[in-house]
Amino acid sequence: MKKIVLKEKKVSDDFLIASFEFENPFNDNTQDFIKPGQFLMLKNRTEPILAKPFSVLNTNRNGFKMLIKIIGRFTDYLSNAVSGETFLYRGPYGTAFEKKLDLSKKIITIGGGCGAAPILFFNEHYFENIEKTIIGFKNDSIRNLINIDEAVYESLSGKTVIDELNEYLLLRNKVGKPIVLACGSSSMCQELHKHSLEMNYQLFVSLDERMGCGMGMCKGCPIKTKSGIKMVCKDGPVFNSDEIIWEW
Template identity: 45%
Template sequence: MIEAELIEKRTAKDYGLFKFKLKEKLKDPDAGQFVMLKSPDEPILAKPFSIYSYKNRKLTLFIKRVGRLTGKIFSSPIGEVFYVRGPYGIPYIKKIDRDKKYILIGGGSGVAPLNFFSELYPELVYKKLYGFKGRYIRELFEEQSSLVIEEESGKTVVDIFREVYSEELGILACGPIPMLKTLPPGSYVSLESVMGCGIGTCKSCAVKTKEGIKMVCKDGPLFRKEEIQWEWI
């Protein structure tokens, strides 16, 4: 595992942006991939986090506080050391149709891989729609135009998507399962899952598809919407 020193953090309620300086380089991380992160003084296993941004050995993660490890990250002072390994998963660019422009639809922490995609492949992005419930989330983002705040507009990110979508555009989405289920056939959906190993061995992130059981960590995280047997999720 690679030593990762926390060098910057910004939080707003249960969301935060955390920047780590890595002692070694990650091996060619790409959008849609994730790292496994562990605290050296916590007994729990490493947990997966999508890459929000990466440059010059500086790794940024967009994290929602949901459990013990994320609570530890939120409470940690600058200078705290963690460990990461990765990246894992198949990059989005290897699965999508590169001849299209995409609407990026993110919900909550699902914004993370979409941000990295927009940094690496801006020419493939038609519009970014990042949905949150509360306006407090604006404290974290310099770019405000992509935010869809339900508390302000009374509309969800899917409502806004339907207003701008046309069939010649592609859809690349990551977020809560109920959000992904509402998207049209042909959408590329990135699944978030509980993972143990991150390499397909432990089978904890199994998902049922029309071609059989696949692992989100090894075969995904990106799938075509129609591949997934949604009743099993």
């Protein structure tokens, strides 16, 4: 695996934003080394904890930034790491959003929690394609880390991202069936799927599943689809929600 150095991090109760720099930056095109929808597998150097998948929030000439939910042993470790510590990464893995979406059309993007990262990264790359963006958080502690213009906070408004999307769609005055790209928890994605059937929009969901290898070989992150069992890491993480068989 390749080395990256933690340059800077900000930590709140639930989330952290970490900036990494490549130990050996690419010669050129560093900024384009990963596409929106793809992810990197990160691990620390010593402990035998499987590498974990993370989307980038953005990239720059020397490295990348991530928005991470503190949820397990690795993210706990990362939240306590000091600047200058070396980590390991491999990838990018996964199918880019652009491979599954029709980019001749406008897209509504939805991010829930740390699912905001790939959505904001997608928005940055394809700003001309964005019809509307809703980024939802349970509470507003994230504001200590980052200012997201499109953010809504359930603790303040009492509304979920689905409520917000619903309001937008009811007032929407545009031709053509809405297309929604969403990234968030599997419960959010599943709720959105039900909502997409009620409100008649096309939904693509970028799924978050516990992964093993991250590259399709270990069969650790399955999703049941109409065309058989697929791997979230390799065949996804983005899927047309109509293809998914949610009950397994």
